[in-house]
Amino acid sequence: MNKVLLLLICLVTCAGLHAQVVTYETAKKKAQKSFDEAQMAVREYKLEDAVSLLQDAIKTEPGFTDAYGQMVITSVEMRKYKEAINSFEVLVRLDSASTRPAMLAYCKALSGVGRFKEALELVNAYIATNKVKSAKAEALKVNLDFAVNMAQQAVPFQPHNMGDSINTKDPEYFPSLTIDNKTLIFTRRVNGRNEDFYVSEKDDSSRWGPAVSIGQPVNSSSFNEGAQNISQDGKMLVFTGCDFPGGRGSCDIYYTLKTQEGLWIEPINMGAPINSRDWESQPCLSPDKQTLYFAKETPDAGSDIFMSQLQPNGKWGVPERLGPNINTKGRETTPFIHADNQTLYFASNGLQGYGGMDIFYSRRQADGSWGPATNLGYPINTIDEEASLVVASDGKTAYYASDRADSRGELDIYSFELYPAARPLKTLYVRGFVHDAKNINRRLIANIELTDVATGFNIANIKSDEYGNYLVTLPVGKDYAFNVNKKGFLFYSDNFSLKNAGDQDSSYEKNIPLQTIDSAAVLVLHNIFFDSKQYVLKPQSFPELDRVVALMKDNPMMTTEVGGHTDDVGSDYDNMQLSERRAKAVVQYMVSKGIEEWRLQPKGYGETMPVAPNTTEAGRAENRRTEFKILCFTY
Template structure:
């Protein structure tokens, strides 16, 4: 007997609940009045205002089924998925036979809380009972299936609101950061209407009060989706419906000078077209531009354009199928390492809406398969506009989370290791005339010595200042040149440099004159050998260009050694090394009569031979001007 009591009670209780279910047809007058007020608020998109009315209706009529269903939908709209699950669960308890009415939003609520298994089970149940297929249900099933099987989820994720100095009651979004993580520029929709840019400077590891960037950047038009270059000298942004625009939205550029920001200019063709161009991201050397372009036929894709020697941008190229799909691809961000691209996509497999992905550049220059950042960074809602600092550990993004100051705030969080880019340092300094000490604008090339590839090429500003972001763990050659001057060369290692400290280097350039000389730091030989190593060719080819650019120039190549070994052996070795350089120049078409060589052995040290560092300085190849 006792075994049958609970089932009988359950049946009676269920029948009693069904008998007590309240709908809008039989609701008490006061409950129905509150429900109608909620409907009126929803009809004018005031969803949050509808919630207290629905709660009031439920308080009057505790089993008001329609009010529970509508309240759950409001919580979905407000992205309060936990409360939506609780509300839909109460709906199910009241009338399980009506569950089908709310299965789709109920599944979204479950997925919104991270219960993807429950969400998948419910959407499968909905599809199984459907008389007609639903594209929405099938799309949700694909999202939930991906989420259940995704191995790249549940990484630690603790977003930190950047606080009152950055965030306000207005929406803030599209954060952009300089390489030293000291300047933050972002978009704010002021009073929910006009988009302008605001800037904040980091002070003692906290962000200082934001300032309106003002004219000539901010205007009465909408400026948004901006990007500050890594060196802080270039601002690229999106301007929509500007009088001089090529299309609905175009890319604009402004440069920072000693007198402030220049008047923004339209980037023009071929970057801007009659279509929609937006969301620029500039490589660390300011030579490569990534942006989103939307066309009527292809939707939004990510494109890349390269700065040409004439100062114009190349024809943009689509980044290809590993990045772009038939869906939307937006908010590209190229990290300072030049190898890692973050972007948002709704066409790649994901959790729903726009998800954030990353892709690594391959040795052949193509982009590798996109990787979803996983839950909970990505959710069933739309994510995007992610940027990552140079160290690769801290990411910034905009979100409308519960602890926000307004509808959208800017947050930071620690990016999990697998999704981090290469850790990047930067070399900073200035170029100057070694005779007058005057600052000089010049061109700078940075070469990866191991691979022999150019990793950065840029121009200094008008005062000779430069900043070159570089991935850590490598050895680099540094070349600086300016017409009328001897080029400068040096090499340095970032294999053991402190990631938190910039590598500072000020570069003196010698005017091209008789008896002027420089050390060719990037000429390499094996110990006691005089065969040029392949890494030397980059330096030697630069010397070839200098000689070709100055056809009357005559030079002398001098070889020097340390004090290890006999005087005779060192003398012969230094002579052979100097001759090896001359032979290479001749092989490149430089007339032999313009060249001479000498070997000085260990006779002219420039440092102490008592240390390895000193001996390394003494082992050198010098290039000297004989006549112009």
């Protein structure tokens, strides 16, 4: 016989009876009346009232087994698992034969407190002795099999309530952060009715200030605004609006933009093809704002996660379902793409989990597809519904909503440290504005490209906004080539070496001056690479040189000098020779790409023209450079 059942029988024989067993048929009319009213309250989802009525029934008839059984089931519905377990244990002491109707609820209660192995043993015994196949028991068994296998690998999880600045008696949920971790926006259901957005800012001591309403025109008193996501630069907010005037379906996706004065504009429906007659919700922007992820109602599954990419004409493309590693025949919701643009978190009840909706993560593969989804594990995921997880740019601080025991009322927002295996890449950023080098007040809309130096893979390709502002994310662990270009100007070149960034926390503020194309203009090429004391171009140099080639092909009357420069390590003669050979290597590459040799003049300067002191490695690195100088230019 199953050892758990033996334990239950032992409880009966060892504990003795403390009250006479009473069923519904033998109970007093007063107890029957309380029980009947409790059943009606359950059907009307008035669970607190049901518990109170069941307590009245038990007070009238202390041995009322039907009341204890219903108490187990109702307590589980309320996710009060310890109370359910206590009620079941009383039921066992009263009459072990009457436990079967409440057995599956008891198993769920055991699961709710992490006692998966005991719950699985009981479910297996229940199935083995059941005359009719129970779909509910079979589904619970699947979840418990998974939980038992995973429970031995329980993950670290210590959530902290974000406190009174953020949380109130009203439910707060859907947290969203900017990349600098200084702005938190979330949804609050005010007085249990109207959903609005609230914002909290970090003060100088890194504490979250009191949350305030984001205000009109985004918040309204007539409609619910929810499931929002703020862009990494804090300039764009995407959100869900249901039953808005002019909406295309029950729920549509809207956006609003922040002006230079810090005000949000009137929300705009994202229109077709994003929105349709179906339910679209829970949008999330990629860090470069070029891809929109969202949940969409589907006829063949409850909901799936879709993506749409911004087209060159400024319109959003036709949404596409994410692949089979993400979407299932079940429901997938609450997508969140991290600032690293490589790690996706989402919720699903179609992937193997503990029960209900669990949170998963997937990594982007080299070919752009999404890898296998990984369950975040217990106790982050439980038998209940988990969703809407976001992770800060540091890659380890996570935020989610829960109604834990220390909540201020209902759902509160919590933070916790995400365990290492589930972390995205820590992500820094570079931000600033693009301007005319001759007039800092003339801001420019320019193309900005970020490239992985090692692979040549394009990480980001965006435009600065109408005020010249831009923000580009920089996941640590790689070296990046950074280029800014605009027709009629020399492109700007920079390099961010983050392969060995370690615990580096600083990001970059960099305003980009673009030089007009004219004689004597000098372009420093920061992404031309040679091995130490060598003059053979490394392949990582080719993307940058290809940009120079394109520039010269666009301007066929341009002639240039390619200048090589070194630091002061080594002899003057050796450095001069090395710089000349490197300049010639650059010229040879450009000639191989179709540029006439007469338009290119190689020249070595050795260590004679430093731009930084040679007393530090950083200074010497600046001095080791290739310059592109325009000698003659006519249109």
